[in-house]
Amino acid sequence: MKNTPKSGSVAVRSAGKTKAPAYRDPKLAPERRTKDLLGRMTLEEKAAQMICVWQQKAEKLVDAEGRFDPAKARAAFKKGHGLGQVGRPSDAGKGLDARQMAELTNAIQKFFVEESRLGIPVVFHEECLHGQAAIGGTSFPQPIGLGATFDPALAESLYTMTALEARARGAHQALTPVVDVARDPRWGRVEETFGEDPFLVSRMGIAAVRGFQGDATFRDKTRLIATLKHFAAHGQPESGMNCAPANVSERVLRETFLYPFEQAIRHGGAISIMPSYNEIDGLPSHANRWLLRDVLRKEWGFQGYAVSDYYAIWELSYRPDTHGHFLAEDRKQACKLAVEAGVNIELPEPDCYLHLVELVRKGVLKEAQLDELVAPMLLWKFRMGLFDDPYVDPEYAATVAGCEAHRGVALQAARETMTLLKNEGGLLPLDPGAVKTIAVIGPNADRPMLGGYSGKPVYCSTVLEGIRARAGKGMKVLYSEGCKITQPGSWNQDEVLPSDPAEDRTLIAAAVRTARKADVIVLAIGGNEQTSREAWSLQHMGDRTSLDLIGRQDELVRAMLALGKPVVVLLFNGRPLSIREVAETVPAVLECWYLGQETGTAVAEVLFGDVNPSGKLPITIPRSAGHVPAYYNHKPSARRGYLFDEVSPLFAFGFGLSYTTFEFSAPRLAKKSMRIDGSTRVSVDVKNTGTREGAEVVQLYIRDVVSSVTRPVKELKGFQRVVLQPGEARTVAFEITPELLAFWDVNMRFTVEPGAFELMTGNSSRDCDLQKVTLRVN
Incomplete structure (x- = not known):
């Protein structure tokens, strides 16, 4: 869909003719167009480019169904100053499918191009952690699972696929990849990372950036701007608590936590970066000039732009529902600190950066400081072609999202993710000809297992569904839930309620009755989206003090083993779990992490030997939370031993068995x-x-x-x-x-x-x- 902007109010008259301003000329270099445009902008227009709207879409841009509302838009943006970004258009209303989102982004874009003074297009950003987090988006394994593949080429293809699906809907920037190095498994965001090793994380991060951005010419509308996050040292927070201080030296910071970011910028060409919530040596990242200016821009030569993490500039002061750093007395001072540090745009809502104009007028900030931060964002809008053709084809978007070809890539990723930790006596693969009845047991056996930051894929199979489909008519497949991990709830739900012990024991008894009829027991246990997740407020926790299996899962395992039948454990989890008893007593164990929409198919293929597992652990599995830190690349004096316990991990980084030798x-x-x-x-x-x-x-x-x-x-x-x-x-x-x-x-x-x-x-x-x-x- 092509639409010539009508915003011709800025023009130069020469000899009776109207000449379009230089920034309108697609033949000129983006740098020249940027300079020309910046020179024409008012202070208010520059400040507008540093602001985003997310949940306020409902107030300012869309109706209850998620359709563009021109009356709301004209009322909210009547001054014609424009806007920098719109966050997650896919979640407008109750969530939009691919065609609806493309129609919405076209409509919003048309409004800003035609009804702002300078016609500056907006950037739409989306969450794309393991596929676009939207209705109909293809969902592949969580990054911790991709780390287990040790396959950067596969990762690049997955993020290329994601870029195509998201860009077809109108998105321009992905708030991905996460290149944090996860060094504390108590932290609830481990699943968002590629693991504990900076070299592995860097190679997977480079691949993700290349997948999103391609050669960064953006000529064919199939690629997105990648955003590296969370800069920096987010993956080893004090006490394993999300957003807590990172107590590391500069040497450790550079060699472990900065390394993947530097590599993804130097070798991947990452265009955007997101500072982290945490502090390093007393300086929160959003106010850390050394980090964002000296290291990022001067040392590494970064030419892109920094987007704030959601509400993180506010947190430089005090955000009551979560925490504060108390570097700033109020939002005005927080705004000043973030600008001076080099944060180009505030996400996700108009908040602290609403004070930009006032602070410049009062001389607290200089307009030149805003020019410096606005210029790279305008430059990439030009380079992406948004000033020349900012629209997308809704019909094409509907065709691409969740298509069969993308299902195949997601399935291959799920296959390569699965990691065989134990296979005593060669129990696996199961012989379909010898197994007449199989019992599929466990709280994770018949539920979608996608993890956090997930959309709603067109197709999603459970373990039970996959095994039933593979078994065919010659094998009887029985099912029992066995127990619960938590009471039913979602990743987004604030309160997490433990399961009821009495109900669990009733379910265990029922599972025993079911499993007694089977030749083999497949036990799907571990964690779920509520037990390992981003802790984003005091009401929404996700970090843990223990790495043990939650609830009565160990009791369920004992009850299954007591039947004297072969037992295979499938672990689904977002972080390493200290499965001591399982590792000692169960003959076959597969670590699955979160496999994405093709879970059932991949699990069945591996169980029955259609696919040979090849995953390797991207993070150490410790014996207990008391063994943390347990990462493999420790210093020589760090693992001397414990009284009454082993110092070695349950399963080491890089470990994974095969059906061959x-x-x-x-x-x-x-x-x-x-x-x-x-x-x-x-x-x-x-x-x-x-x-x-x-x-x-x-x-x-x-x-x-x-x-x-x-x-x-x-x-x-x-x-x-x-x-x-x-x-x-x-x-x-x-x-x-x-x-x-x-x-x-x-x-x-x-x-x-x-x-x-x-x-x-x-x-x-x-x-x-x-x-x-x-x-x-x-």
Whole structure:
């Protein structure tokens, strides 16, 4: 749909003719158009570009059904100053399908293009954590599950797919990917991350950015601006509580938490970034000039723009329903601090930045400060073509959303996510010819399992539905809920109520009666969307003090094992769970995380051997919350031992079994020594020594043996997923460059120090799964 804007009020008369202003000329470079437009804008128009509307859509832009309301819009924006962004048009009314959202974005866009003085289009942003969080959007595994695939190419294809679906509806910016490094499993937002390792997170983050943005030319309306979040150190909050301080040194900050952001900017070209709610060394990120100006813009050369996290500028003062940092006395001072730090636009509602004009008029801020922050946002509106053709085709949007081709990509992601943690006696895969009756038991057996920030996909299968479909007529499939995890409720619901013990025990008894009739028991347990989620207010919690299974789930497991039948546990959860009893007693365990809309299909394929599981843990599973922190890349003095308990994790980072077996050769160096500015190559042979095709993830870890500051015992520095036929062997090679060996030394210089480096290759971070070779650097 093309529509020529009518906002021709800004024009230059020459020799009796009206000449369009330079910013209207699509032949000119975006930079020149930006400069011309900025020079024509009033202070009020500049401030308007730094403001967003989200839930206020209902007051200012749409009617109760989510349709554009021109009367509301004219009343709310009668001064013609325009608006910077509109948040989540998909959730207007009671939620819009693809065609309706495209129609709405077209209508809103048309209003701002035609009825604001300068005709500046708006940007529409959407949540796209694991698919667009909208009605009809394709939903794939949560990022923690994608981390388990160790497959950046797959991640890029998934976010390319998401960009296409969202852009077709009129969206321009995704508030994704999350490149936080999750180092505390008590934190409820672990599922939004790619895991605990900065290298893995960086590679998956780069892939996500490339998927969203492509080459960032945005010529064909299939891509979106990616937003890196949450900048920075959000993934290791004090006490595991969301938004709590990040108590880390600058060295740890740079090497662990800033690394994925820097990589996604330098190698992915990320255009937008979102500061985090938390503080670092007493400075909340939205007021941290060192972070947003010195590091982000000066050191890294970031040329994009920073969007605030929702209500985070307000929180620089005090937000009663959650918390405050008390850096600011009021919203005016919070506005000043955020502008000075370099936050380009406030999300999600007009709030603190409503004071921009007043603060400039009073001399508290300078108009040039607003120019600096507005310019990059205008530049990307030009580069995206929004001034020239800002509209989309509703019919095309309806065709793309949730289409069959996208289902296939989501299914492949679900297959690669599933991680086999235990398979005693080769219980899996199940033999369909030998199993006559299967009992599907558990609170997660027959409910959609999507996790947080999810939409409503066109199709969504449960474990029970998938097993029934795969079993066909030759196998009887029985079902019993077994127990509940929490009382029924959603991710959005504030109050979380524990299940009733008496009701649970009644359900367990019923499950025993059901399972007694079966040959095999498949037990779907773990967590749900309420037990691990973003804690966004004092009434909406999601962090935990325990990592144990909630409620009577362990009792259910014991009751199933007591029947003396083979038991397979499927774990669905957004964070690692300390499944000690399950790990010790259940013969087969699969970690599923959240698999997305294709859950049932993927689970059935893996259970019956149609697909060989290949996932690897992107985060350590500790024995208990008392073992936290449990991340693998710890310092040499950090895991000395405990009284009366093991110090090792239940399952290590990078670990995951297969239905086949693999053999690794010792690693070989092309050169046994290299200069500090040189390079070499390490190679390892991997062979499928089993009887079926399988995928293995070859992992490279490096340790600096002696250094000027303490270094981790090992760090992931390379990985490659390979698919091998039975008997097939392949050589996997990793380039060893200075970047992989460098660190922030005793003088806080990023450098490579001469000496010995241990290079370790294998299929998990466990010492027993790795072989070493020593590289000398001089």
